Amino acid sequence: xQRVTQPEKLLxxxxxxxxxxxxxxxYSGSPxxxxxxxxxxxxxxxxxxxxxxxxxxxxxxxxNKGETSFxxxxxxxxxxxxxxxxxxxxxxxxxSEKLVFGKGTKLTVNP
Amino acid sequence: ETGVTQTxxxxxxxxxxxxxxxxxxxxxxxxxxxxxxxAKKPLELMFVYSLEERVENNSVPxxxxxxxxxxxxxxxxxxxxxPEDSALYLCASSHGVGNTIYxxxxxWLTVV
Numbered sequence: 501x502q503r504v505t506q507p508e509k510l511l512x513x514x515x516x517x518x519x520x521x522x523x524x525x526x527y528s529g530s531p532x533x534x535x536x537x538x539x540x541x542x543x544x545x546x547x548x549x550x551x552x553x554x555x556x557x558x559x560x561x562x563x564n565k566g567e568t569s570f571x572x573x574x575x576x577x578x579x580x581x582x583x584x585x586x587x588x589x590x591x592x593x594x595x596s597e598k599l600v601f602g603k604g605t606k607l608t609v610n611p
Numbered sequence: 612e613t614g615v616t617q618t619x620x621x622x623x624x625x626x627x628x629x630x631x632x633x634x635x636x637x638x639x640x641x642x643x644x645x646x647x648x649x650a651k652k653p654l655e656l657m658f659v660y661s662l663e664e665r666v667e668n669n670s671v672p673x674x675x676x677x678x679x680x681x682x683x684x685x686x687x688x689x690x691x692x693x694p695e696d697s698a699l700y701l702c703a704s705s706h707g708v709g710n711t712i713y714x715x716x717x718x719w720l721t722v723v
Contacts, residue, residue: 504653536714542716543614543615543714543715543716543717544701544714544717545713545714546711546712546713549711586654588654599654599656599712600653600656601653601654601655602653603652603653604653
């Protein structure tokens with residue numbers, strides 16, 4: 501069965517420190533992985549997807565098929581990065597006909 | 612307003628009530644979705660509509676009844692809900708199933 505695991509419910513770092521939000525997935529096919537972010541009082545929005553290989557707001561994520569991971573990283577965290585982050589696995593036609601989400605990690609960046 | 616708009620933002624209803632959640636998208640998309648986000652579970656896909664036809668129903672109880680009258684509007688009709696149905700219901704849309712999904716702000720539902 502498809503599953504996404506985000507082991508950390510809460511993550512707290514200081515401004516300027518590196519941050520890594522962990523995500524592991526379970527899927528037998530070829531996965532498409534996403535990171536979604538929800539800032540306080542805002543809607544859920546796409547942060548990045550692995551096929552685009554882009555860096556958004558300084559965040560990057562590399563798909564590691566051997567470890568079935570898609571960890572989100574940023575070398576220097578900013579206070580405005582504080583938000584809820586969801587890792588998601590897309591599968592089916594087009595790679596994201598269905599999306600399975602992890603439970604989310606709440607990131608707090610302290611001044 | 613552009614994007615995906617959901618109304619009402621907050622709804623409190625009794626278990627015998629009938630209410631509806633409304634979603635409207637102004638993005639020209641042709642696929643729309645209902646998701647449920649509850650405190651103790653990951654985000655769950657409920658329904659998928661593509662070109663106004665339901666293409667996915669993820670074992671959702673019949674007390675939830677979706678309606679997609681056109682590609683811009685999606686409703687979730689609620690009837691005889693249970694307290695455990697209290698959650699945030701998110702609407703989303705995309706340009707074709709399988710492409711990037713854009714979410715609304717959600718409707719907070721409390722069943723008393």
